[in-house]
Amino acid sequence: MDKPIEIRTAPHLKRPQSVEQIMRNVVYALIPVALFAVWQFGISALALIVTTTLVAMLTERFFSALAGRGNTLTDWSVVITGMLLALTLPPGFPLWMAAVAAFIGVALGKALFGGLGFNVMNPALVGRAFVQAAFPVAITTWTPAFGPGRFTEFIPSTLAMPFMKPESVIPWIEALNIDGFTGATPLAMQKFQQISTSSTDLLFGNVVGSTGEASALLILLGGLYLTFRRMLDWRIPVGVFLGAALVAAPLWLMDGAQYPSPIFVFLSGGLMLGAWFMASDMVASPVTPLGALIYGALIGVLTVVIRLFGGLPEGVMYAILLANAASPLIAAWTQPRVYGETKRQEGGA
């Protein structure tokens, strides 16, 4: 032994899976979803994803430098925030508004609380909630998928000047002359006109909607990949779907014409993306196994209640934000019974 001997504390072994690796794999799982969005909506979607990701990264870098936390970009978590945010916005969403959403999401949703690990809510959804309130028209303006020329031409609203009202996309859509495009998402059609969209269209993303929530299948694949690599707690998405079914199934059985089927509920709107990629945000979900299931179910129940009885056609975002807020409480209530614990004394001791 020529080297000086080192003193360390046990355990001396370590499983080689780090935060950076987990976050990087979530990004990998999102890439097919993002690529499909670009294929579907063209360069506008690409510009949107690049904008939110870059702005989110710059915001993170700025605030981490300000707080003296060093370069926190290396943990990859902010890349997830940026990508997820873009995937929840309409494809023709003005880029400057998307930049605002990314800045608010990272600054108010994450940096203010102390960065990675300390955020109470999902930062991407905080950003989205902000622009939903600030720009209600732009965030509900949908454009058709698979339009001709989508790889050469931006959707007009995409390039709106900052602080200017984006021009209407209606003449542009009419010029595209796509049969049957009504500008309504499957959720809105279901809610206001009781027109259901076929499950295959929903599964393969042949529908109108936000940039990245269209293809339920790719989202499912990405989520399953993370589950099998044990980088995602399966209890959360399972809880979401159970919770959603709990409310949707009885209503559908009672009145199938008025209420959507559970399958439609699962596949439409942002539930798939929300359940697999946003509700499952480790930081803002409970650490206890039972808590994770309850938290997921709460999201499922709230989503369907907002969709069916609220003023909005979609409720995933608010459902997740509310459940995020409730998560510390759920975790405290679902503390596992410790080994050898005989009785809980009054007063939580």
Next chain:
Amino acid sequence: MNILNLFRRHSTFPHGGIHPLEHKEETVGLPIRRLPFASRLVVPLSQHKGAPAKALVKVGEEVVRGEPIAEADGHVSVPMHSPATGRVAAIDLWPTAEGPKAPAIIVEPYDGASQQVLYEDPVDVLNLAPGEIVQRVKDAGLVGLGGAAFPSHVKMLPPAGKEIHTVIVNGCECEPYLTCDHRVMLEHTDALLKGILIAMRATGAGRALIGIEDNKMDAVLAIAQKLAKDDVIEVKAVEAKYPQGAEKMLIESLLDEQIPEGGLPVDLGLAVYNVGTLAQMGGLLPSGRGLIERVVTVSGAGVERPGNYLVPIGTPVGFLLHEAGVDAEANRVILGGPMMGMTVASLDVPITKGVSGIVVSAAGDPHQSERKVYPCIKCSRCVEACPMRLNPSMMAQLAQKREYERMDSEFHLNQCFECGCCAYVCPSNIPLTQYFRIAKAINRERPAMAS
């Protein structure tokens, strides 16, 4: 994982646990080899839980291999025996694995001192009264050889109002790298069974249950072959999962019972002994000898001739490593297993009764790379890995805020036995186990500081 394992699931504790790489193949096939005497053997007066022993010899005195050289000081204490024939060179402070120096008797074996034990008092143990057996267990200096080093005789005397009905025999050896218990079960099966009978007689237990991890099926078989039908001794395989060898976990795996918080196995009518301890008991008591040597696994990437060595107590770690051949790049020497063992600061530290292995790791080992510590992302892996069903994530947050008392009053900190599963799985590389160790130490000292 072998596909066959799916069809022969053995019972295990229900929550948590981890499966680190075992690294047992390096030494498991190697029979126990005897180590020669070092030029100086260092016998610390405290190698066990409880009061240190009191020296019986003076500097310069001649001692015989096996002769008592220190006596027990009180009930929770054990005597020490000379590991070799030679001369007491000094009684002095000496480095220990824990850090601070502690008093030790230093014996210099004579050149050509033989391995023969000259100090004996043969007796038919199983015909002695239980009380006499307990006294002889104490006189033999027996302590838990699995690592805890708790005096064995103390566990044989249940407190008033309690009875021991079953002896639990711990043959799990769940720490990676270590195979000494495995070798003892294979090579000293008869001594082990004899030791079990002695422990049953001493405790008054009518039954013994041996738990062995299912990665040692040959040991299960070796023992089962020697048992009669309807034997009072029963052997059971349990799943190979760390920390199966923790007594709380093993009891849950075998009997589906939990030791109440703050309690002991005796509260369930149980006494738990490691196989190494019982094999020594079965070997030493009939001849009336004391504990002067033990089997130590020497393994790890930094060792050239890994194996299981029969080592005289008091052999300096450096001598053992020299005999086993150690890599020039070696820079960490762990006493015990890599999950719970501690690194030594000096190679002069002697092998004591509770040391089951030495794992040497070399620079360049991936486990040695410095890891960046990220904030807790509440991934819940630690919660899932904790065999005691604690919430390490919450406790770590409290530890960072120095709210050590709340960790105990609200989150059962003292139920943590520092198995290291939480720190092993943590993707943020938070030193959770170390946090809990510090918190417990501060909570222990707090009443003393207040007064």
